[in-house]
Amino acid sequence: MGQHIIIAGGGSAGWMAAALFARLRPAPDTRITLVESDAIGTIGVGEATIPILRDFNRLLGLHEPDFVAATQGSFKLGIEFVGWGEAGNRHFHGFGDFGAPIEGVAPHHHWLRLRAAGGIADPIDAWSMPALAAARDRFAPPEALRGEAAEYRYAYHFDAGLYAQLLRSYAEARGVTRVEGRIVAAERDPETGNLAGLLLDGDRRITGDLCIDCTGFSSRLLGDALGTPFIDWSRWLPADRALAQGCTRAGRFTPFTRSTAHAVGWQWRVPLQHRTGNGLVYSSAYLSDDEAAARLAADLDGDAIGDPRPLRFTTGRRERFWAHNVVAIGLAAGFMEPLESTSLQLVQTGLVRLAELLPTTGAADAAVIDEYNRATIGEYERIRDFLIAHYCISRRPEPFWRDMAAMSLPDSLAHKLALWDAIGRVPLYDRESHAEPSWVAVLLGQGRIPRGHEPTADRPPLDALDRLFRERRAELEAALPRLPAHDHFVAKTCRARTA
Numbered sequence: 415m416g417q418h419i420i421i422a423g424g425g426s427a428g429w430m431a432a433a434l435f436a437r438l439r440p441a442p443d444t445r446i447t448l449v450e451s452d453a454i455g456t457i458g459v460g461e462a463t464i465p466i467l468r469d470f471n472r473l474l475g476l477h478e479p480d481f482v483a484a485t486q487g488s489f490k491l492g493i494e495f496v497g498w499g500e501a502g503n504r505h506f507h508g509f510g511d512f513g514a515p516i517e518g519v520a521p522h523h524h525w526l527r528l529r530a531a532g533g534i535a536d537p538i539d540a541w542s543m544p545a546l547a548a549a550r551d552r553f554a555p556p557e558a559l560r561g562e563a564a565e566y567r568y569a570y571h572f573d574a575g576l577y578a579q580l581l582r583s584y585a586e587a588r589g590v591t592r593v594e595g596r597i598v599a600a601e602r603d604p605e606t607g608n609l610a611g612l613l614l615d616g617d618r619r620i621t622g623d624l625c626i627d628c629t630g631f632s633s634r635l636l637g638d639a640l641g642t643p644f645i646d647w648s649r650w651l652p653a654d655r656a657l658a659q660g661c662t663r664a665g666r667f668t669p670f671t672r673s674t675a676h677a678v679g680w681q682w683r684v685p686l687q688h689r690t691g692n693g694l695v696y697s698s699a700y701l702s703d704d705e706a707a708a709r710l711a712a713d714l715d716g717d718a719i720g721d722p723r724p725l726r727f728t729t730g731r732r733e734r735f736w737a738h739n740v741v742a743i744g745l746a747a748g749f750m751e752p753l754e755s756t757s758l759q760l761v762q763t764g765l766v767r768l769a770e771l772l773p774t775t776g777a778a779d780a781a782v783i784d785e786y787n788r789a790t791i792g793e794y795e796r797i798r799d800f801l802i803a804h805y806c807i808s809r810r811p812e813p814f815w816r817d818m819a820a821m822s823l824p825d826s827l828a829h830k831l832a833l834w835d836a837i838g839r840v841p842l843y844d845r846e847s848h849a850e851p852s853w854v855a856v857l858l859g860q861g862r863i864p865r866g867h868e869p870t871a872d873r874p875p876l877d878a879l880d881r882l883f884r885e886r887r888a889e890l891e892a893a894l895p896r897l898p899a900h901d902h903f904v905a906k907t908c909r910a911r912t913a
């Protein structure tokens with residue numbers, strides 16, 4: 415008999431796992447069972463993504479217009495940050511570069527040089543196609559354009575519950591068995607330490623070769639059953655609460671997520687076809703739940719739909735993600751606030767890595783498990799640094815922000831910021847999921863101007879450089895009218911039936 419994979423949990427992580435393994439390890443060689451409890455339910459948020467999710471959908475063979483329509487989705491060119499560096503600050507982290515390298519040097523060094531010479535006044539966003547298109551609420555995939563203007567990527571916003579439903583249909587159609595029930599205990603093999611079986615309510619027991627723990631924050635298998643410690647990162651990322659609240663659609667149908675900083679945290683705004691998702695992320699040490707609710711209610715575009723949903727979390731990760739025959743994916747593995755929409759990315763990359771490393775028969779070699787953990791820890795730590803950077807460089811005056819600016823940073827981030835301050839270069843480490851343009855967007859966007867630039871940027875004559883920047887900008891501006899309005903694009907290609 416072939417391998418039996420048990421997936422514990424049916425939130426986004428569980429159904430993404432089921433769909434991917436059904437696709438890559440089809441029956442009958444692999445049997446897949448997913449256990450979930452309707453009584454416990456899912457977290458249900460997780461609506462903004464990054465472009466890598468397109469690879470996941472492509473791997474499954476999902477047709478983009480059908481997927482967007484089925485999930486009440488919209489398109490995302492990046493994130494607009496409002497009020498982060500200081501009150502009134504506005505910048506865009508777009509999914510793209512600021513133009514091709516010039517004489518082999520990244521464009522932001524030339525921008526810094528021109529700026530220092532007094533030749534440029536506009537923010538670097540003016541050379542980002544996603545930022546320019548987003549400012550005008552325009553969207554089409556880059557294939558609609560040519561040349562430099564076509565150098566961008568995109569992601570989606572979607573209803574997380576509908577995405578899980580779509581993946582469930584996909585997985586069940588490919589032989590995944592869903593078992594409704596609550597896991598009440600886990601048995602361990604006294605010799606190997608492996609999970610030997612899961613006990614479900616109603617005196618049921620299931621056994622498998624590998625358990626993928628997708629039980630959310632409770633981490634029933636990796637955390638509870640195996641006792642894998644949790645590494646707490648809240649000294650760097652102290653937000654521990656969120657209030658999520660949908661509202662009716664009103665105002666702009668933006669092809670981007672908005673993140674608005676407030677006195678003790680920030681607020682997200684995610685446009686969907688049938689509603690707008692909103693949420694306030696804050697630290698309970700600085701803001702009471704009642705104050706948070708009042709602040710969120712005052713800041714909605716449309717009428718509130720239902721009651722706000724309170725969520726509590728601690729930022730951090732499990733010490734190991736794969737131990738014995740258990741691999742944790744999603745919230746069971748760790749959590750970092752959704753500032754850069756990275757949770758579903760971590761679900762996806764964890765699953766793909768697992769599929770690449772998991773043997774088709776027999777137990778995994780210790781080296782394979784170590785490699786999975788090494789790579790996953792690296793990815794978590796790099797995202798952690800990127801998120802901390804958003805906070806620690808802010809010049810906002812409120813006590814929360816002053817504390818964030820004064821904190822002692824992880825060495826990896828301290829080095830990154832020091833090199834940036836010196837010559838505008840971003841050292842990239844192993845497993846970095848945000849490339850240099852992402853760091854440039856956030857650092858320059860918040861007004862963290864380096865003292866210098868890479869010396870190689872001094873080669874081109876200043877007047878030629880100035881001309882080139884003007885030409886590039888003109889090329890991007892000229893391309894903009896060829897992009898339709900975001901709402902027209904959605905209405906024409908992927909309108910949901912009940913939007």
Ligand SMILES: Cc1cc2nc3c(=O)[nH]c(=O)nc-3n(C[C@H](O)[C@H](O)[C@H](O)COP(=O)(O)OP(=O)(O)OC[C@H]3O[C@@H](n4cnc5c(N)ncnc54)[C@H](O)[C@@H]3O)c2cc1C
Binds near residue numbers: 455459462634693745
């Ligand atoms: C405030 C907030 C905002 C977020 N925003 C984003 C975002 O914009 N973008 C993004 O990528 N991510 C975001 N995330 C993260 C995203 O929501 C999660 O990564 C994603 O939903 C995966 O969750 P999950 O499946 O791991 O857990 P859950 O959704 O909690 O699912 C857990 C599953 O396990 C089952 N279960 C638990 N215990 C048992 C048991 N004993 N027996 C049987 N079944 C059990 C439950 O029934 C459920 O099916 C956000 C998270 C939070 C908290």
